[in-house]
Amino acid sequence: MVGGGLTLSRCRGALKGVGGRVGNMREAIQPFYSSRAWKNCRAEYVKSVGGLCERCRQRGIINAGSKKRPLEVHHKIRLTAANINDPRVTLNWDNLELLCKDCHDEEREKKNVVRRWRCGPDGRLMPPLVGER
Numbered sequence: 358m359v360g361g362g363l364t365l366s367r368c369r370g371a372l373k374g375v376g377g378r379v380g381n382m383r384e385a386i387q388p389f390y391s392s393r394a395w396k397n398c399r400a401e402y403v404k405s406v407g408g409l410c411e412r413c414r415q416r417g418i419i420n421a422g423s424k425k426r427p428l429e430v431h432h433k434i435r436l437t438a439a440n441i442n443d444p445r446v447t448l449n450w451d452n453l454e455l456l457c458k459d460c461h462d463e464e465r466e467k468k469n470v471v472r473r474w475r476c477g478p479d480g481r482l483m484p485p486l487v488g489e490r
């Protein structure tokens with residue numbers, strides 16, 4: 358336990374810094390979701406796709422969501438503090454997808470999988486597995 362206290366407090370300081378940045382990021386994005394521009398864009402987009410989950414529809418399922426599980430407009434390119442002021446990302450219909458909660462969760466899980474990298478037998482980094490079920 359030699360010098361453990363010092364290391365721990367340093368560590369806490371670093372974590373605090375990270376937490377602060379994440380907090381600022383959320384603060385940067387949050388006002389966008391309550392902006393009139395987004396609400397209008399979202400409403401128009403939902404109308405344009407008929408108010409149905411786009412992924413379910415591709416599988417032949419009609420899913421308009423419910424009060425308990427409403428559909429969500431998903432940004433294919435994730436919103437960040439860096440692109441939040443870029444309407445080509447935030448308000449671009451090409452970047453939007455209307456999803457039910459199940460499809461949205463699936464999409465989130467897929468993103469987590471992409472982050473899991475692995476090493477090949479020769480010790481080199483292998484590309485992540487994408488789109489496998």
Ligand SMILES: [Zn+2]
Nearest residue numbers: 410413457460
């Ligand atoms: Zn769906």
